[in-house]
Amino acid sequence: MREVFQQELQEVQERLVEIASLVAVSIENATRAFNESNVSLAEQVIADDDKIDELAINLDELAINILARQQPVARDLRIVVSALRISSSLERMGDMADHIAQLARYRFPDKVVPKSLRKTFVEMGQLDVEMARKLAELLRTEDVQLAEEIRNDDDRIDALHLSVFEKVLGETWKGGAEDTVDATLASRYHERFADHAVSIAKKVHYLATGDWVAPED
Template structure:
């Protein structure tokens, strides 16, 4: 019975990794669609979000079944409950990718962001993609150094996010009202994507070390 339970826990981890890989693909496509005004890529991201949602639901059902049948305790219980919380964060990361892609589709054939802010959003997009890839690696290997790397990269995203607000609120900002709204929303989506990754990294770190690192992204 214990062997079956361990197999089920391994399947939970494998499913988390699979969803994380899809999220990494999604944010890569979404940021490219956003920066390059590629409506085809944007449509792919929007359509593929249903698969992320479905896999998340299936994982949650598996975890609930394990809780009901195996009645795990101690660390095993924390693993299953954490999997439920991690899957929810991954689903939200997929949603953030979709929101970014929707902005690209809505503004096509124009680019979403005025020229002055495009380098900032390219940096934010590149960081989000890197964070997503590191997160998949973390869920695969449980290498705790990756958790710290993700937190450090998130700090860079936060700084860029604040710089966008400084720009759109500054006296030299020449954008129209729609430009201001688009830049604010897009920046928030990028920032929240990274925040959810940090939340997941903290949970993995807690399972691996027993230490909970509290911060504003909890």
């Protein structure tokens, strides 16, 4: 029974890595669709979100089944409970990628944001993609250095998010109401994507070290 239980825990980890890897692909495609006004990529991201949702639901069912049958304690219990919470955050990250893609599809064939903000959104997108890839690797290896890198990347995302607000509220902003709303929403989606990555990184850091202090927001 113990061997079966350990196999089930391994399956939980593998499923988390699978979902995180799909999320990384989705945010990469979403940011490309957003920055390049690529409607076919946007449609792919929107379709793939259903797959991410389904995998998250299946993982939750597995974790709940393990709790009911195995009644884990100590670290094993923390692993299963954390998997449920991580699954939820990954599903939300997929939603953020979907929202970014929805903006690209809605504004096609135009770009979503004015030229003055495009460099900022390219950088935000690159950081989100890097964070997603690091997160998948973190879930696979529990390398706590990756958790620290994710936290640092989030600080950069936050700074860029703030710069978008300063731009659209500044006296030199020439965008219309629709441009302002789209830029604000898109920036928020990128920022929330990163926040969920940090939340997951904290949980993995805790599981690996028993220390809940780092990485901080």
